[in-house]
Amino acid sequence: MAESLDNPSPTLQRWMTGPRFTALPVRAAGHPAPKLSFEFFPPRTEALEQQLWACIERLAPLAPRFVSVTYGAGGTTQARTHATVTRIVKETTLVPAAHLTCIGATREEVDEVARGYWEAGVRHIVALRGDPPPGSAYEPHPGGYHYAADLVAGLRKVADFEISVAAYPEVHPAALSPVADLENLKRKLDAGATRAITQYFFDTSTYLRFLDLCLAAGITAPIVPGIMPVSNFAQAVRFSDMCGASVPDWMGRLFEGTENDPETRRMIGMVVAAEQVRLLQANGVDEFHFYTLNRADLTYAIAHVLGVRAGSGTSKQG
Numbered sequence: 001m002a003e004s005l006d007n008p009s010p011t012l013q014r015w016m017t018g019p020r021f022t023a024l025p026v027r028a029a030g031h032p033a034p035k036l037s038f039e040f041f042p043p044r045t046e047a048l049e050q051q052l053w054a055c056i057e058r059l060a061p062l063a064p065r066f067v068s069v070t071y072g073a074g075g076t077t078q079a080r081t082h083a084t085v086t087r088i089v090k091e092t093t094l095v096p097a098a099h100l101t102c103i104g105a106t107r108e109e110v111d112e113v114a115r116g117y118w119e120a121g122v123r124h125i126v127a128l129r130g131d132p133p134p135g136s137a138y139e140p141h142p143g144g145y146h147y148a149a150d151l152v153a154g155l156r157k158v159a160d161f162e163i164s165v166a167a168y169p170e171v172h173p174a175a176l177s178p179v180a181d182l183e184n185l186k187r188k189l190d191a192g193a194t195r196a197i198t199q200y201f202f203d204t205s206t207y208l209r210f211l212d213l214c215l216a217a218g219i220t221a222p223i224v225p226g227i228m229p230v231s232n233f234a235q236a237v238r239f240s241d242m243c244g245a246s247v248p249d250w251m252g253r254l255f256e257g258t259e260n261d262p263e264t265r266r267m268i269g270m271v272v273a274a275e276q277v278r279l280l281q282a283n284g285v286d287e288f289h290f291y292t293l294n295r296a297d298l299t300y301a302i303a304h305v306l307g308v309r310a311g312s313g314t315s316k317q318g
């Protein structure tokens with residue numbers, strides 16, 4: 001054969017001279033599993049209701065410290081959030097967190113909804129400004145809470161809720177500046193929130209840089225990364241465009257050619273999210289919030305990769 005150690009083939013030469021990456025560490029045996037939380041949306045139809053509850057039943061044995069339910073503008077959507085959260089209280093041992101927004105309601109109305117949650121046994125609120133209908137600019141309700149920081153302060157007066165707020169590693173699209181957005185996050189935490197949950201992101205370095213900025217701004221509360229497992233790439237691109245999350249080119253290249261192949265897309269989505277959480281874990285992050293989209297499979301598998309096992313019990317507190 002023509003090649004020898006002195007004269008390696010071009011292929012071997014490329015392998016021998018390319019960059020070297022050390023392996024990502026795996027969580028050591030005996031090291032505590034990370035704390036997880038799962039986000040659901042309230043179902044609109046009977047079929048979606050069944051999908052949600054199948055998802056909850058599958059994920060519940062992972063003992064998340066809380067599960068949150070999103071909130072939309074408008075009466076029926078709000079009623080669905082309430083119905084889902086109260087069913088979680090009544091039928092499971094999970095700790096629910098109800099999302100609540102400032103949109104389209106007076107302070108008194110929002111306080112009333114919060115009081116209703118407290119009476120139903122809900123002790124955790126994810127306090128948000130909310131978004132106006134697509135195509136219109138945000139206008140605070142004249143008698144309402146204008147921004148999430150105001151809502152947090154209002155909720156503190158209603159009851160002794162645990163309160164989480166939103167954070168944006170890539171800066172909220174309507175922020176006056178990155179610094180103003182960080183100051184806003186600090187205001188929300190100073191008003192009484194105890195953690196921030198981030199908008200999802202795909203480049204881990206963006207999040208890690210954001211943590212540095214938070215620390216430099218005097219923020220000390222946990223900034224829990226929001227993880228979005230992607231199985232429908234085209235939909236993720238559309239949604240990311242609306243909420244100001246960037247989709248890196250490398251991700252497009254990983255998914256290219258899978259438009260009509262949902263099974264392969266799901267597997268790629270698993271690889272992307274698993275790499276992301278492992279990299280975060282290697283960087284010391286041990287709390288994760290999953291945007292489940294009411295589907296259990298990817299979230300369950302990623303939690304497994306992180307070292308969370310059904311029945312082994314991450315803490316539901318703290």
Ligand SMILES: Cc1cc2nc3c(=O)[nH]c(=O)nc-3n(C[C@H](O)[C@H](O)[C@H](O)COP(=O)(O)OP(=O)(O)OC[C@H]3O[C@@H](n4cnc5c(N)ncnc54)[C@H](O)[C@@H]3O)c2cc1C
Binds near residue numbers: 129
């Ligand atoms: C984890 C998470 C969960 C979410 N859940 C929901 C949900 O259930 N329902 C829903 O409708 N939406 C939800 N959203 C989306 C959220 O409502 C939008 O991103 C919304 O545009 C901003 O909400 P916020 O709470 O971050 O707002 P805020 O913190 O109030 O900030 C909104 C914008 O206003 C700016 N700002 C704040 N205060 C001032 C001020 N005094 N003057 C000028 N500018 C100011 C901020 O910099 C920012 O640009 C969620 C987002 C995240 C990250």
